[in-house]
Amino acid sequence: MPGKKKPLVVITRKLPDPVETRMRELFDARLNLDDHPMSQPELVAAIREADVLVPTVTDRIDAALIAQAGPNLKLIANFGNGVDNIDIPAAQKQGITVTNTPNVLNEDTADMTMALMLAVPRRLVEGANVLQGDGGAWQGWSPTWMLGRRIWGKRLGIVGMGRIGTAVARRAKAFGLSIHYHNRKHVAPAIEEELEATYWESLDQMLARMDIVSVNCPSTPATYHLLSARRLALMQPTAYVVNTARGEIIDEDALVKMIEQGKLAGAGLDVFAHEPAVSPKLVKLARKGKVVILPHMGSATLEGRIDMGEKVIINIRTFFDGHRPPDRVLPIRN
Numbered sequence: 001m002p003g004k005k006k007p008l009v010v011i012t013r014k015l016p017d018p019v020e021t022r023m024r025e026l027f028d029a030r031l032n033l034d035d036h037p038m039s040q041p042e043l044v045a046a047i048r049e050a051d052v053l054v055p056t057v058t059d060r061i062d063a064a065l066i067a068q069a070g071p072n073l074k075l076i077a078n079f080g081n082g083v084d085n086i087d088i089p090a091a092q093k094q095g096i097t098v099t100n101t102p103n104v105l106n107e108d109t110a111d112m113t114m115a116l117m118l119a120v121p122r123r124l125v126e127g128a129n130v131l132q133g134d135g136g137a138w139q140g141w142s143p144t145w146m147l148g149r150r151i152w153g154k155r156l157g158i159v160g161m162g163r164i165g166t167a168v169a170r171r172a173k174a175f176g177l178s179i180h181y182h183n184r185k186h187v188a189p190a191i192e193e194e195l196e197a198t199y200w201e202s203l204d205q206m207l208a209r210m211d212i213v214s215v216n217c218p219s220t221p222a223t224y225h226l227l228s229a230r231r232l233a234l235m236q237p238t239a240y241v242v243n244t245a246r247g248e249i250i251d252e253d254a255l256v257k258m259i260e261q262g263k264l265a266g267a268g269l270d271v272f273a274h275e276p277a278v279s280p281k282l283v284k285l286a287r288k289g290k291v292v293i294l295p296h297m298g299s300a301t302l303e304g305r306i307d308m309g310e311k312v313i314i315n316i317r318t319f320f321d322g323h324r325p326p327d328r329v330l331p332i333r334n
């Protein structure tokens with residue numbers, strides 16, 4: 001941007017090198033080279049001074065923080081798809097634009113969803129641990145040892161057939177699962193045709209009939225504990241739950257209890273209710289092979305993270321060129 005003063009852009013976490021290099025070229029970029037999660041006073045200092053804040057999903061940008069924004073703060077360009085970490089109405093009220101990084105992580109997150117969908121019923125981690133443990137546990141192949149459950153021919157229920165849900169559905173179809181989905185408002189007729197998918201208006205009815213349920217909706221006040229204790233209890237005891245969206249969408253305590261009591265077969269979880277803390281009960285279930293737990297790695301590919309950084313840059317540049325940034329996020333209207 002020749003001739004113009006470069007915007008002061010505060011980035012809360014370390015980003016991949018090519019992204020940081022480009023940000024340095026384009027902006028007055030304040031980087032977090034040692035990658036420490038920013039403390040509340042550091043966030044307040046950043047938001048007071050910056051023209052643009054680039055937070056990640058681990059930074060809570062709530063109304064109290066936004067209220068302390070300095071006069072220069074015009075844009076919060078989230079490095080992340082989910083914006084549940086940002087109080088969008090509070091930002092909008094203060095004239096601050098919010099953007100995110102959609103689309104570029106659909107395929108990576110869908111891959112991880114598929115990986116969990118395979119890992120739990122097919123006992124992938126349990127099997128790997130046999131060889132990685134003391135080494136003596138494997139007695140050789142046996143017709144009745146390490147038997148999991150087949151996923152081919154089973155029913156997959158997708159909660160939230162959006163961009164990621166659709167990418168999951170395409171993969172799952174190729175693995176021989178029949179595709180079912182529930183969306184709160186919109187049906188997706190094109191996807192229904194392409195994947196011979198069945199739309200369930202009633203989430204309760206869908207849950208009761210699925211072999212695997214994959215959570216792929218955003219975390220909003222309306223989806224908080226969408227898979228509640230009552231709804232989880234509707235599921236078959238042979239069913240699995242996979243969540244690569246947000247921990248808050250499932251009542252995690254209820255899920256744990258149901259798996260402990262054999263009322264659900266297991267779960268594959270990449271996200272948790274109180275990250276980075278993970279319930280010790282879930283860790284215990286993981287040791288028993290009932291769940292596979294991953295530390296929020298759905299979009300964690302080098303390519304994906306560089307693409308996300310590129311999106312952040314495009315959003316900032318477009319905004320300062322006087323146009324509406326491509327990934328502007330507006331408050332949800334019910």
Ligand SMILES: O=CC(=O)O
Nearest residue numbers: 057080081082299
């Ligand atoms: O979880 C990661 C994201 O929302 O980008």
